[in-house]
Amino acid sequence: MGLRYVQPAPGFKEYLPKDYVDLIDFGPFGKEVDVQHLGDFKEILEEHPMCAGCWMAYFVRVFYASLPNPEDTIVLGTAGCARLALSQAAVPFIYGNYGDTNAVASGLTRALKIRFPDKTKDVVVVAGDGGLMDIGFSMTMHSWFRKEKFTTIMVDNEVYGNTGGQESGMSPKGVQLKMAPKGKKFEKIPATELAKQAGCVYVVKLSPTSVKRTAKVIRRAILAARHFGPTFIHAYTSCNIEYSIPTEEVLKDAREREKKDFGFEEYMTDEVREFFEEIEKKKEVKK
């Protein structure tokens, strides 16, 4: 998109919808916003039909507020809950067929490099456990093997929430779901380990309980992907419907899972570590 295309022509502003004008005047385009000031500025995410109290909706909100360069970012998603909110933001969104997001993102990243050689364009895939680790597994893995320079974020709700509650490869062992009444017989797929082995240069596993840390991780993943190679974030985003979590307790659940099996893990290659140390020392990270 680019900042030039976001700003309306003089004289035209008064005819634009209020939400758009607010976005220009009070939104994050072309300036630095601190994610800790959520609630003070107009967010690029708009109203969406995700469930009340959805932790994935919360993660999508923090994700959009954390983008280092929202006016030059393209987000890809696939069938699943997250796309319901991802598509309702002032950032171009591409809806892939189920499972092919990382293949589409590979082509898009290369095309943007050719079309805009002098500009920084960020490509981010945000898809669920089904889209990335089950149905899209091969395309996800192969994009990492090819060292494609974009960020992949898995919003893991541990179930096929949209279609009635089938178990996914990321459902925990033993869990009983509406469409998996016998209980799951296998462990969760070790997604972050696979990412490291497949060549991701920056890999994080987290439960989004701290907005500051979540934002930092998202920014780091995007910045590392610009220069070095594929990056991957595995975020726990519970499904309060299929796992019967009362809406007011989704944060409590996220904190409990953080203590249990979603403790914060961050892996990066040596060159990425040096890169972060350098830019964070110089405070060049655009917030």
Place this chain on the structure above:
Amino acid sequence: MYYVARVDEEKCATYKCKQCTLFCPEANTLMFDEERNTAYVNEPRCKGCALCVYVCSDLLKRDCIEMVMVTAEE
């Protein structure tokens, strides 16, 4: 009939915490007014999950937000 969060603004203004706004799952819904130093709810956007009540009452013990029933006329 709608179930939404409502902030006791007078009570909220006595604190400088701004924590509830960081945990609302909805964008542009639970906002913060810098001048009055209080959080406020954009009620038509609130889905009534009460997560902010958990943050304000259970975690911070400040009890500034409550869930209320509203009607379209209100």
